[in-house]
Amino acid sequence: MSGLRMAVLVSGGGTNLQSVIDAVEAGTLTSQIVCVISNKETAYGLERARKHQIPAHFINPKEEGYDDKLFALLQGEKVDLIVLAGYLKILSPSLIQAYKKKIINIHPSLLPKFGGKGFYGIHVHEAVLAAGEKESGATVHFVDEGVDTGEIIIQRKVSVEAEDTAESLQFRILEQLEHKILVEAIKKLEGSN
Numbered sequence: 152m153s154g155l156r157m158a159v160l161v162s163g164g165g166t167n168l169q170s171v172i173d174a175v176e177a178g179t180l181t182s183q184i185v186c187v188i189s190n191k192e193t194a195y196g197l198e199r200a201r202k203h204q205i206p207a208h209f210i211n212p213k214e215e216g217y218d219d220k221l222f223a224l225l226q227g228e229k230v231d232l233i234v235l236a237g238y239l240k241i242l243s244p245s246l247i248q249a250y251k252k253k254i255i256n257i258h259p260s261l262l263p264k265f266g267g268k269g270f271y272g273i274h275v276h277e278a279v280l281a282a283g284e285k286e287s288g289a290t291v292h293f294v295d296e297g298v299d300t301g302e303i304i305i306q307r308k309v310s311v312e313a314e315d316t317a318e319s320l321q322f323r324i325l326e327q328l329e330h331k332i333l334v335e336a337i338k339k340l341e342g343s344n
């Protein structure tokens with residue numbers, strides 16, 4: 152099957168983006184990243200894109216027309232898969248409708264647990280520890296109109312250890328699970344394309 156034209160949306164460091172870049176360069180994925188887009192000018196993910204000659208775009212969320220600019224970019228690049236990789240802005244309902252089953256998100260918990268408004272970054276792992284969970288994990292899912300509610304594509308678990316801090320759990324889930332299942336999920340979608 153031919154590869155997908157992906158846009159990766161980031162708001163931060165972009166280690167998940169890096170795992171996709173690496174998988175594309177290694178030939179593990181047949182898809183290509185046609186652009187990286189961020190709502191944060193200083194997001195290191197944009198820098199990672201530039202280092203790999205991938206067009207990197209900042210769209211200023213404080214200016215009018217954010218959603219229109221984002222939509223125009225995606226259309227212009229003929230994007231057929233949008234990957235939210237640590238993207239902390241809610242997409243507009245019209246964009247979600249236009250790209251039904253073509254937007255995926257990575258979330259650092261065993262959804263539907265610890266998902267939804269307020270569950271992002273370190274807060275997810277703090278809540279997991281506070282609830283005394285024995286296991287946590289990561290999920291790649293399709294994006295629908297809800298927050299972290301779309302159909303699950305891949306989910307994988309890790310044990311929560313007695314000595315875990317929110318930071319150690321965050322790091323382990325990122326390194327051991329997220330970077331792998333994000334690539335696996337894209338591969339799965341390439342197969343069904």
Ligand code: GRF
Binds near residue numbers: 161162164168325
């Ligand atoms: C990841 O934990 C991801 O699941 C969440 O935000 C974090 C982004 O990390 N949505 P990075 O920017 O990919 O390093």
